[in-house]
Amino acid sequence: EAGVAQSPRYKIIEKRQSVAFWxxxxxxxxxxxxYQQILGQGPKLLIQFQNNGVxxxxxxxxxxxxxxxxxGVDSTLKIQPAKLEDSAVYLCASSLPPGGSTDTQYFGPGxxxxxx
Amino acid sequence: QKEVEQNSGPLSVxxxxxxxxxxxxxxxxxxxxxxYRQYSGKSPELIMFIxxxxxxxxxxxxxxxxxxSQYVSLLIRDSQPSDSATYLCAVSDxxxxxxxxxxxxxxxxxxx
Numbered sequence: 001e002a003g004v005a006q007s008p009r010y011k012i013i014e015k016r017q018s019v020a021f022w023x024x025x026x027x028x029x030x031x032x033x034x035y036q037q038i039l040g041q042g043p044k045l046l047i048q049f050q051n052n053g054v055x056x057x058x059x060x061x062x063x064x065x066x067x068x069x070x071x072g073v074d075s076t077l078k079i080q081p082a083k084l085e086d087s088a089v090y091l092c093a094s095s096l097p098p099g100g101s102t103d104t105q106y107f108g109p110g111x112x113x114x115x116x
Numbered sequence: 117q118k119e120v121e122q123n124s125g126p127l128s129v130x131x132x133x134x135x136x137x138x139x140x141x142x143x144x145x146x147x148x149x150x151x152y153r154q155y156s157g158k159s160p161e162l163i164m165f166i167x168x169x170x171x172x173x174x175x176x177x178x179x180x181x182x183x184x185s186q187y188v189s190l191l192i193r194d195s196q197p198s199d200s201a202t203y204l205c206a207v208s209d210x211x212x213x214x215x216x217x218x219x220x221x222x223x224x225x226x227x228x
Contacts, residue, residue: 043218
């Protein structure tokens with residue numbers, strides 16, 4: 001079974017530029033998550049989708065970050081404009097719908113963003 | 117604000133010894149508890165999860181949960197150099213859509 005796919009793996013941009021990340025979840029996983037992991041910290045949830053609807057985006061900085069999952073499968077996360085403090089690894093994870101013992105989240109390889 | 121606390125380490129253990137990692141959480145509504153391992157430059161990978169009070173064993177790993185005291189621990193028996201990594205504790209609440217709240221991680225170093 002293929003895992004969670006993400007691209008690009010690395011991205012370097014100047015501050016105030018825009019950037020987009022792509023994620024393809026495990027087949028059949030209806031729930032998709034985007035996390036931000038700053039060096040030395042644990043991942044922090046940015047947004048959670050179930051199918052193509054947003055379940056939780058309370059920690060997404062909506063003035064600069066946006067995310068979509070139009071067809072309930074792939075998802076993109078965009079930052080516009082980027083700030084220095086956005087330098088981090090952006091992790092995508094997926095799981096079966098929440099509610100019980102099948103709610104384990106599986107992570108993709110991540111995208112390492114450096115903002116100069 | 118839900119919080120998950122871990123000692124950042126590093127926790128240095130000799131090869132073959134038992135590594136003991138602890139995690140405390142603030143939200144009494146948390147129902148699922150996870151341990152992830154993260155090698156440097158890699159993404160988190162699930163080691164094990166636990167839902168009920170008590171111990172759960174999987175190979176060399178044992179997770180222990182005490183909901184009354186709001187802590188969860190991970191024991192790694194017969195530690196190997198390949199166990200050197202950061203271990204992330206995460207908790208979730210099914211009623212809150214299964215959102216994971218992570219601790220900052222404990223760095224473990226297993227010395228040959």
